[in-house]
Amino acid sequence: MVEAPQAEIRSVTAVMFTAMVSREARVPQEEALEGELRAEHARLVRELLPRQGGREVKATEDGFLLAFDGGLPAVRFGVALQDALRCYNQQAPAGRQMALRIGVHVGPVVSLGGDLFGEGVNLAARIEALARPGTLYVSEAVMRQVDGHALPPALRFRRNALKGLRLPVEVFRIEPREAPPRPRLLARVRSLLAPKRARG
Known part of the structure; x- marks a missing residue:
């Protein structure tokens, strides 16, 4: 049976790339730690994403390609993710801390086979690559x-x-929050870390 070709869906979408800043993985222990930090990144993204109505398009080598209905939920998610990561780093030993780059653009995309393509995706990727x-x-x-x-x-x-x-396009940096992390967010991040510490 021949499958029918999948239809392309064109839309204007807020596209986000997240990327974990990689470490030097020269020995097996460092490679194992890199994998654990990627898992922590994934847990934080998947915990926060539904709250802003975003969807995970796919995991990339260093992070995620995400989609939102508009720029506002995308930015709110990005700010929340950086807040959560800051809470995580406050609780984690120095050797387990991590940093993310995030880039967002709203533009035309093509959805095909569960993936996204087009100008909006390309520009979001280039903006993420610029981010500190x-x-x-x-x-x-x-x-x-x-x-x-x-x-x-x-x-x-x-x-x-x-x-x-x-x-x-013009590019802007959303400045990190200066206020201390909210207690509820800090407690939530601690709860995400607790199972891993218990297994350790």
């Missing part, structure tokens, strides 16, 4: 959708300030 560890970078299209909402401040980059790489 521990930061959230977004495009101007995202900023237009979050303008006026209660979020951390954003810093606008000059086009020629991004490592000599010119993008067809």
Whole structure:
């Protein structure tokens, strides 16, 4: 039986890439730790993602490709993820701490076979690659959708300030929160870590 070809679905979507900043994995112990940190990253993403209505498109080598209906839920998720990671790092020993880069763009995409393709995906990936560890970078299209909402401040980059790489969109960095992590979030991260510590 020949399967019918899958239909392409075109839409304008908020696309996010997360990427864990890799360590030097030179010995088996370091490779094992890298795998454990990737699992922690995945747990945090999958714990927080449903709360902002996002969906996991796929896991990548260093993180995730995620999709949202708009820029606001994407940014809220990105801020929450960085907050949760900051809580995690406060509880974890120095050798188990990690940092993420996050990039978001709203643009046209093609959905096919459960994956996403197109300009929106390509630009989100390039924006994530620009981000410094521990930061959230977004495009101007995202900023237009979050303008006026209660979020951390954003810093606008000059086009020629991004490592000599010119993008067809303006890029902003959402500044990390300066306030201490919320107690409920801290307690939730502790509960995520507890089973691993118990097994250890």
